[in-house]
Amino acid sequence: SAVISQKPSRDICQRGTSLTIQCQVDSQVTMMFWYRQQPGQSLTLIATANQGSEATYESGFVIDKFPISRPNLTFSTLTVSNMSPEDSSIYLCSATPGTGGLDGENIQYFGAGTRLSVL
Amino acid sequence: DQQVKQNSPSLSVQEGRISILNCDYTNSMFDYFLWYKKYPAEGPTFLISISSIKDKNEDGRFTVFLNKSAKHLSLHIVPSQPGDSAVYFCAASEFRNYQLIWGAGTKLIIKP
Numbered sequence: 001s002a003v004i005s006q007k008p009s010r011d012i013c014q015r016g017t018s019l020t021i022q023c024q025v026d027s028q029v030t031m032m033f034w035y036r037q038q039p040g041q042s043l044t045l046i047a048t049a050n051q052g053s054e055a056t057y058e059s060g061f062v063i064d065k066f067p068i069s070r071p072n073l074t075f076s077t078l079t080v081s082n083m084s085p086e087d088s089s090i091y092l093c094s095a096t097p098g099t100g101g102l103d104g105e106n107i108q109y110f111g112a113g114t115r116l117s118v119l
Numbered sequence: 120d121q122q123v124k125q126n127s128p129s130l131s132v133q134e135g136r137i138s139i140l141n142c143d144y145t146n147s148m149f150d151y152f153l154w155y156k157k158y159p160a161e162g163p164t165f166l167i168s169i170s171s172i173k174d175k176n177e178d179g180r181f182t183v184f185l186n187k188s189a190k191h192l193s194l195h196i197v198p199s200q201p202g203d204s205a206v207y208f209c210a211a212s213e214f215r216n217y218q219l220i221w222g223a224g225t226k227l228i229i230k231p
Binding site: 001004006030031041042043045048092095096106107108109110111112113115 | 151153160161162163164165168181208212217218219221222223224
């Protein structure tokens with residue numbers, strides 16, 4: 001398994017500003033992911049954070065709005081840029097240890113999330 | 120196109136009884152299935168998983184059943200306890216694909 005530490009746990013931000021969320025894993029992991037969860041809804045994948053290369057973004061999410069870094073195998077950041085009230089959500093970091101699903105087992109472990117409110 | 124469906128937004132069960140949460144999927148390429156539990160203000164916690172080569176996996180009070188022909192899986196919790204009150208998510212992945220496809224979640228309420 002993997003223990004994920006995510007910070008900040010919550011923040012209230014002004015429109016037009018940016019917030020960087022940090023995600024630290026207690027061991028080296030193959031894959032790291034960033035999700036968004038709107039109230040009462042399921043998890044939506046924003047992007048996969050690739051170590052040493054650019055993140056892979058899902059449809060509807062772009063690098064200019066959600067720049068991601070992954071400088072090593074245990075750490076990643078997600079920045080929410082030029083925020084608007086529509087960005088108010090819970091942002092979650094997850095990680096997959098081992099072979100990242102190549103052996104069939106594909107368990108993701110999650111941080112506690114960052115609850116973001118944009119005024 | 121919703122590939123993983125949890126059709127019950129909520130479920131209420133008496134403490135001590137069995138809770139059954141259901142999940143249907145449409146993609147026949149899915150071969151690994153997971154259940155997560157989520158409390159408010161926390162991230163999802165992995166509960167139990169099952170590979171498509173099995174039809175049942177058990178871990179303590181939690182059992183997951185997989186019916187591949189019906190593209191249906193269920194999570195049984197026996198006996199249900201107050202601490203089981205949470206939102207339960209079903210997720211699925213294809214072989215050698217690290218992405219998980221998530222259901223909408225079912226809110227389980229255990230009544231004392």
